[in-house]
Structure formats: structure tokens, C-alpha cells
Amino acid sequence: MKIVIADDDPIALELLKESLLADGHEVEAAENGRHALEMIQNGKARVLISDWEMPEMNGPELCRRVRAASDLSRYVFIILLTGRTSKSDVIEGLRAGADDFLSKPFDPVELQVRLGVADRITLLETRDLMIFCMAKLAESRDTDTGSHLERVRMYCRLLAEHLMSLAKFQGAPHMVDRDFVKMIYQTSPLHDIGKVGIPDAILLKSDRLTYAEYEVMKSHTLIGAETLGAALREFPNAKFLAMAREIAMSHHEKWDGSGYPQGLAGDDIPLAARVTALADVYDALRSERVYKSALSHEKAKEIIMGGSGRHFDPDIVAAFLANEGRFEAIATALADRVDVNMERMAA
Ligand SMILES: [Fe+2]
Numbered sequence: 001m002k003i004v005i006a007d008d009d010p011i012a013l014e015l016l017k018e019s020l021l022a023d024g025h026e027v028e029a030a031e032n033g034r035h036a037l038e039m040i041q042n043g044k045a046r047v048l049i050s051d052w053e054m055p056e057m058n059g060p061e062l063c064r065r066v067r068a069a070s071d072l073s074r075y076v077f078i079i080l081l082t083g084r085t086s087k088s089d090v091i092e093g094l095r096a097g098a099d100d101f102l103s104k105p106f107d108p109v110e111l112q113v114r115l116g117v118a119d120r121i122t123l124l125e126t127r128d129l130m131i132f133c134m135a136k137l138a139e140s141r142d143t144d145t146g147s148h149l150e151r152v153r154m155y156c157r158l159l160a161e162h163l164m165s166l167a168k169f170q171g172a173p174h175m176v177d178r179d180f181v182k183m184i185y186q187t188s189p190l191h192d193i194g195k196v197g198i199p200d201a202i203l204l205k206s207d208r209l210t211y212a213e214y215e216v217m218k219s220h221t222l223i224g225a226e227t228l229g230a231a232l233r234e235f236p237n238a239k240f241l242a243m244a245r246e247i248a249m250s251h252h253e254k255w256d257g258s259g260y261p262q263g264l265a266g267d268d269i270p271l272a273a274r275v276t277a278l279a280d281v282y283d284a285l286r287s288e289r290v291y292k293s294a295l296s297h298e299k300a301k302e303i304i305m306g307g308s309g310r311h312f313d314p315d316i317v318a319a320f321l322a323n324e325g326r327f328e329a330i331a332t333a334l335a336d337r338v339d340v341n342m343e344r345m346a347a
């Protein structure tokens with residue numbers, strides 16, 4: 001994490017800095033509150049650890065200034081470092097905008113634990129906002145029918161819940177737990193987010209794509225992975241971004257290695273992408289397009305079964321078959337009223 005620390009005692013400042021650097025954090029050190037505020041405003045720190053008593057601007061005043069800084073687009077988690085432990089001091093610190101306290105002299109283990117809290121809080125705040133914005137962006141370039149993304153995420157959740165019940169997916173290398181189920185529900189709508197980078201002339205073309213155009217269309221997988229990869233570099237602990245990236249990159253891979261963009265096969269294809277692939281194809285088969293009518297559940301099921309071990313992971317096809325009634329129910333409940341003018345050929 002990027003952390004700004006502030007303390008007017010140079011020895012205390014150095015000790016704290018060393019401890020944070022040893023834990024792999026990036027640290028900027030300020031000898032007073034005013035300098036720390038500048039660092040927060042001009043940098044990218046997400047955490048501030050500040051001493052209470054400092055010349056020029058003390059800890060509580062620094063907290064108030066950070067909270068009042070309207071130009072800060074991110075939440076800064078503030079830990080006040082202090083020997084003050086009375087109730088009135090705690091109240092004053094919290095009122096000023098501190099999130100947590102660390103007693104002075106600090107204990108390195110306690111420091112680590114408090115930073116763990118900071119990491120969780122800042123990530124939570126960022127995550128929901130980020131997913132919401134990205135899903136909106138994905139939707140704006142989605143060429144499939146109205147509720148496609150909503151249906152795909154529901155199919156993904158059904159499949160993942162089924163996998164979670166199987167012994168094979170209860171440990172490495174492909175652990176499916178509650179977190180996985182929740183994350184695939186949140187991130188599968190981002191599978192085609194890379195279409196933001198595909199020119200309209202290709203994305204919206206109603207005629208069949210030429211070979212060269214199809215190659216450009218295929219690059220939506222790489223563009224999506226690159227976009228999410230950039231976010232992941234900023235938040236390396238964000239597991240949902242790692243999953244979203246895998247799905248964007250690999251949802252057109254096929255079990256037998258004949259897919260794109262990397263031609264991965266079998267278990268080399270990330271599990272979340274294998275799940276999304278089936279959900280996405282089932283929905284495409286069940287939906288009307290300018291060039292085809294919607295298929296019945298039975299016909300779509302036949303095609304999916306025919307793709308087992310070729311296009312799809314056989315375990316995921318089995319999960320689909322075990323839940324086919326629910327798939328059909330979702331397809332019916334969330335069916336689109338099709339406006340063929342809105343239909344476009346999808347990759
Ligand atoms: Fe796609």
C-alpha cells in the first residue's frame with residue numbers, strides 16, 4: 001500500500017518508515033501535518049498514519065483537513081498514532097475523521113493488523129464503485145439483447161453453486177467457495193468490456209465480418225484483460241479484479257484448445273472463464289439475433305452437450321444438465337422483447 005506517515009520526532013518517523021518498508025509498503029514521510037497534507041493531496045496514498053502532537057498542524061487538524069479536501073477522489077484511511085488513550089481523546093480523534101488508533105510506541109504486529117483493516121475498508125469502498133462503473137461501461141457496448149448480462153450472471157452463479165457442492169472443487173487447484181460464487185456473479189457481466197475498444201464500424205456491422213474485421217473483433221478479449229489488468233496493478237489484492245480479468249481474457253477459449261486469444265486448453269483455461277463461456281453461449285443460443293431465431297431449451301441443450309469436451313469443460317456441462325430446469329426458468333423469466341433493429345452480430 002502507499003502510505004504517508006507524519007511525525008515530528010525524526011527517530012520515531014524513521015522507525016515507523018523502516019517497519020513499513022520491511023512489510024513491502026511504499027512510504028512517504030513528513031515531519032509535520034502540513035507537509036503530510038500536501039503529500040496526500042499530490043500523491044496516491046490510501047493510508048495516512050499520523051502522530052497526534054506536531055508543530056504547524058497537529059494530528060486531529062490534519063484529519064479534518066484530509067476529510068474536508070474536496071479534491072480527493074479516493075478515501076484515505078487515517079490511523080492516529082498516539083499515547084493518548086482516554087475516552088475523550090478517542091472521541092476527539094474519531095470526530096476529527098480518524099478511522100483507527102495505534103498506541104505509541106507502536107507494536108509491529110499491531111501495525112500490520114491495523115493496516116489489514118485499512119486494506120479491507122479501502123478495497124470495499126473502491127470495489128463496489130468500480131464494478132458498478134465497469135458494468136455500466138460494458139453495458140454501453142453490449143451488442144446482445146437487453147437482459148443478456150443479467151441472465152449470464154445468474155447462469156454463472158447456478159453453475160458455480162453446483163461446482164461448489166462437488167468434492168473436486170473443494171480444494172486446489174480450482175477451489176469453488178462462497179467467495180468464488182459471489183465474485184463470478186459480480187464480475188461475469190464484465191466479460192465483453194473490451195468491446196469499448198472495438199470501432200463502431202466493426203462492432204455494429206450487421207453484415208458478416210470479413211476475416212480481418214473478425215480478428216479485430218476477437219481482440220476485445222485482450223483489450224478487456226489489459227483494462228482490468230491496469231486496475232489490478234493499482235489494487236493487487238483485489239481478487240475480484242483478478243477474476244474479472246481472467247473472464248475477459250479467456251471466455252472465448254475452448255476446452256480442446258481451438259478458442260482464442262491464447263488457444264488455451266483444459267484446466268489451463270481459468271475456471272471462472274470456463275463457467276462464463278457456457279453461460280454466455282447458452283444465452284446466445286436462446287436469444288434471437290438478426291441472423292437467427294431463438295432456439296428452444298432442448299435445442300440449446302443438445303448443442304451444449306455436443307460441445308462437451310470440445311468447446312466446454314465436461315464438468316461444467318454436467319453442472320448445466322443438473323440445473324437445466326433452472327436455466328430454462330431464468331431464460332423464461334428474463335426473456336427479452338426483441339427489437340431486431342438493436343440486434344447486432346456479436347463476436
Ligand atoms: Fe466476448
Ligand SMILES: [Fe+2]
Nearest residue numbers: 144191192280
Ligand atoms: Fe456475452
